[in-house]
Amino acid sequence: MDRILKGENMLPKWVVLLLLMAVPAFAWGQKKTSAPASHASAPKASAPAHSAPQSHASAPSHGSTQSHGSTASHGSTPSHSSTPSHTTTGGTHTATGGTHAAAGGTHTTTGGSHATAGGGTHTAAGGTHGATGGAHTAAGGHTAAAGGARGGSAAASHGSTHQPAGTRNVSMKGGGSASIRKNGSVRSIDRGGMHIEHGVHGGGRVVGEHNGARVVNTGRHGGYVQRSYVNRGGHAYYSRTFYAGGRYHVGLYRGYGWGGHMYYGYYPGVWFHPGFYGWGFHPWGVPIAWGIGAWGWGGSPWWGFYGGWWNPYPVYAAPYYWLTDYLISQQLQAAYAARAEDNADAVAADAAASGGDGGGGAPAASGPVALTPEVKEAIAQEVKAQLAAQQSQASQDSGGGQASAAPAPTSDTTPPPALDPSQRTFVVDSDVTVVANGQECALTSGDVITRLTDTPDGDNTVNASVSATKKGDCASGQTVAVKVDDLQEMYNHFSENITNGMGELAKKQGTGGMPAAPDTGTQAGAVTPPPPDTSAAKTLADQQAAADQAEADAKASAAGGGQ
Numbered sequence: 001m002d003r004i005l006k007g008e009n010m011l012p013k014w015v016v017l018l019l020l021m022a023v024p025a026f027a028w029g030q031k032k033t034s035a036p037a038s039h040a041s042a043p044k045a046s047a048p049a050h051s052a053p054q055s056h057a058s059a060p061s062h063g064s065t066q067s068h069g070s071t072a073s074h075g076s077t078p079s080h081s082s083t084p085s086h087t088t089t090g091g092t093h094t095a096t097g098g099t100h101a102a103a104g105g106t107h108t109t110t111g112g113s114h115a116t117a118g119g120g121t122h123t124a125a126g127g128t129h130g131a132t133g134g135a136h137t138a139a140g141g142h143t144a145a146a147g148g149a150r151g152g153s154a155a156a157s158h159g160s161t162h163q164p165a166g167t168r169n170v171s172m173k174g175g176g177s178a179s180i181r182k183n184g185s186v187r188s189i190d191r192g193g194m195h196i197e198h199g200v201h202g203g204g205r206v207v208g209e210h211n212g213a214r215v216v217n218t219g220r221h222g223g224y225v226q227r228s229y230v231n232r233g234g235h236a237y238y239s240r241t242f243y244a245g246g247r248y249h250v251g252l253y254r255g256y257g258w259g260g261h262m263y264y265g266y267y268p269g270v271w272f273h274p275g276f277y278g279w280g281f282h283p284w285g286v287p288i289a290w291g292i293g294a295w296g297w298g299g300s301p302w303w304g305f306y307g308g309w310w311n312p313y314p315v316y317a318a319p320y321y322w323l324t325d326y327l328i329s330q331q332l333q334a335a336y337a338a339r340a341e342d343n344a345d346a347v348a349a350d351a352a353a354s355g356g357d358g359g360g361g362a363p364a365a366s367g368p369v370a371l372t373p374e375v376k377e378a379i380a381q382e383v384k385a386q387l388a389a390q391q392s393q394a395s396q397d398s399g400g401g402q403a404s405a406a407p408a409p410t411s412d413t414t415p416p417p418a419l420d421p422s423q424r425t426f427v428v429d430s431d432v433t434v435v436a437n438g439q440e441c442a443l444t445s446g447d448v449i450t451r452l453t454d455t456p457d458g459d460n461t462v463n464a465s466v467s468a469t470k471k472g473d474c475a476s477g478q479t480v481a482v483k484v485d486d487l488q489e490m491y492n493h494f495s496e497n498i499t500n501g502m503g504e505l506a507k508k509q510g511t512g513g514m515p516a517a518p519d520t521g522t523q524a525g526a527v528t529p530p531p532p533d534t535s536a537a538k539t540l541a542d543q544q545a546a547a548d549q550a551e552a553d554a555k556a557s558a559a560g561g562g563q
Contacts, residue, residue, distance in 0.1 A: 162459050162481050165438040170557045178554035181440075186558070191550045194543070199433040201442045203338070206547040214238075215543050218430075221338065223543075225536040226253070226264070232526050238264060241533040243540055248532035253492070256416040261460060263416035263484065266492035268390075268499050269529045272506070275518040277391030280319040280502060281384045287315040288513045290322065297329065302336035306446070309470060310371035319505055320387060324380040326501040327494065328371070328446065331427055335445035335470075338431065370476070371468045375448050378425040378467070385422065386498055397526045417495075418488040424451050425467070429493035434480040441474035449482065456484050 166182030176191025189196040194208035206217040210225075217223035222244025229239040229252070236255035241248055253264040292312070297303040309332070316322045417423055428447040433440055443449065448468040456462055461481040466474045474480055506520035 162435050162461060164435055164440045170554065172550070172553050172557045174553055176550060176553070178558065180554075180558045184558065186551060186554050187440075189547075189550050189554050192546075194546065194550065196547050196550060197433070199431050199442060200440050201431055201433075201444070203431055204547075206543055208543055208546075210539055210543065213539070215539055217540050217543050217547065221430075223540045224251075225533055225539050227533065229530060230527060237267065237527045239530050239533070241536040243536045248534070248536065250529045250532050251496070252527055252529050256414055258415045258419070259456060261456075261484070263418065263488050264492075265417050265488065266495045267525070267527065268495075269525050269527060270522050271390070271394035271397065271525055272502055273519045273521050273523065274391045274395045276502065276506070276520050277387050277394060279517045280323065280505065281387040281391075283318040284316070284515050287317045288515075289315050290512065290514070294512055295325075295329070300333075301340075302333045305336055306332040306470075309446070310376070318384075320384045321380055322505065323383050323387075323498060323501045324376060326504065327379070327383065327427065327497045328376075330497050330500075331429065331446040334430070338445065370470060371448065375425075375468045378450070379427060379448065382423070382425045382494070383498060386495060387502075390498070394523070416484070416488050416491075418451075418484055418491045419454055419456070419462070421454055423491065425449075426451065426464070426487055426490040427494055429490050432482070432486050434474065434482050436474060436478045436480040441478070441480070442472070443480075444470060444473055446470070447473055449480070451482075451487065452479065460484055462487070 163179060164181070164187075167179050167187055168182075170178045170180055172178055172189075172191065176189060178189045179187040181187050186196075186198055188198070192208075194206060196204060196206050198204045203218070203221070206215075206223075208215050212227070214226040215223070216226070222242060224240045224242045226238050226240045229237045231237070238253045238255060240251045240253060242251065252267040252269045254267045256263040256265060292298050292303075295312070297307070310328060312325045312329075313321055316325075418426075426449050428443045428445055428449065430445055432443045434443060435441075443466070447466070447470065449464040450467050452463040452465055454462070459481070461483050464480055464482045464487075466476050466478045466480060469476050505517065508514055509520065510516035
């Protein structure tokens with residue numbers, strides 16, 4: 001009995017002890033769950049909007065039922081634009097069902113860590129999304145390391161995140177700013193409405209406005225002056241006077257106002273008869289052989305350099321396959337000419353790396369062909385689709401009618417061809433420097449990319465995958481951020497080469513075993529080009545002089561340690 005009484009006397013002590021341990025834990029838990037639903041307990045940050053309308057500031061607290069790490073994607077509808085930072089009172093802030101940051105990196109904040117799994121840091125206050133960690137998936141694509149490839153909508157802008165790692169911005173004496181690479185070279189300059197770019201392979205491009213004209217200068221490679229021309233059928237048309245090597249030629253372009261940006265799409269001005277386009281995208285009854293001799297490539301320097309990069313078709317089952325090899329050959333000839341002009345040593349290195357023998361003979365047979373049959377087929381299908389579209393346009397777009405003297409505003413309901421969801425494959429027309437995983441790399445004429453996303457981000461870029469590339473350029477398979485303006489120029493050059501290739505087919509049809517075509521005559525389009533603007537040469541020279549001065553100022557400012 002004494003033992004029983006002693007046991008009963010001990011029980012209240014254990015109960016009291018348990019209660020003493022439980023009360024602080026309960027109070028601590030109550031303090032956490034009763035915190036405001038907003039993350040607004042810390043000073044405001046200025047991180048730009050990541051995507052959609054719902055902000056973290058108005059979302060439920062991290063103790064709610066929605067997980068930020070497992071069931072809900074961290075790059076989906078919640079926005080990173082909440083000005084409040086993600087502070088905690090201490091420790092790890094977990095959500096029901098998962099941690100705030102998935103296994104890609106911690107979400108560093110002012111007051112503590114939201115998750116600990118991973119290596120990269122996701123800073124809230126600075127707006128730097130996905131620094132050295134893994135990709136931060138956003139609606140429509142990837143937000144990679146600083147300056148890396150991103151997709152999604154324009155609302156997903158992170159400011160200048162496409163600037164490569166290691167670059168710095170410099171304020172220039174006399175006005176303007178420059179972006180300087182970590183090796184000290186000038187990447188870009190902005191001054192007085194003029195934008196200057198320098199690629200990783202050298203060369204450059206200057207874009208500006210002069211007396212209402214758009215002026216694009218590529219230095220030794222020439223340039224063009226674009227002016228408003230006419231309005232017809234509710235569409236604005238522009239003329240471009242190209243000047244290079246002392247010669248002028250004129251091209252026509254249709255304006256596309258889309259997403260607050262203006263794009264310019266190639267317009268032939270002269271159409272073949274619709275039946276000839278139909279002949280171009282339908283198979284021949286019997287495939288034809290058209291060897292190197294028929295092409296006239298044998299002994300050509302560019303063929304010795306780049307011929308090993310791709311295999312021309314041994315036979316052609318349809319005209320659009322013939323046009324595919326024509327297009328590729330034109331792009332590689334352009335690449336050779338650009339390299340020869342810029343740096344003869346670079347040509348030899350590029351050729352050796354790309355399967356050629358570096359001389360004027362036959363291409364080397366060893367080494368893999370970079371342009372695979374699958375990529376060539378994708379190009380061929382784009383050729384076929386464009387021929388069908390041009391046939392339809394030629395049937396509708398005959399000459400005559402009224403044209404006003406000045407372009408009318410264009411509708412924002414029509415995206416440019418470069419953003420057409422059915423247009424995915426692009427052949428690079430000239431040197432373009434892009435950003436992949438925070439690093440710059442080059443694409444050169446003849447490389448092939450596949451567009452992945454349809455909506456430009458805040459930097460007016462979309463994601464693309466590198467489908468075929470020459471050694472020394474961006475690696476095949478990389479996802480790169482490409483400016484839509486550059487994509488549109490690739491499309492324009494592709495379309496122009498189709499027009500030129502159809503002209504070559506018109507000359508060769510019915511010869512060398514090639515079947516005869518129907519009517520190969522031409523008809524005027526709704527808009528015909530004007531004569532050249534003979535002031536273009538001086539306009540380009542004046543712009544280049546201003547660009548040279550800006551570059552000298554940028555280098556001086558960078559050397560002086562400008563910030």
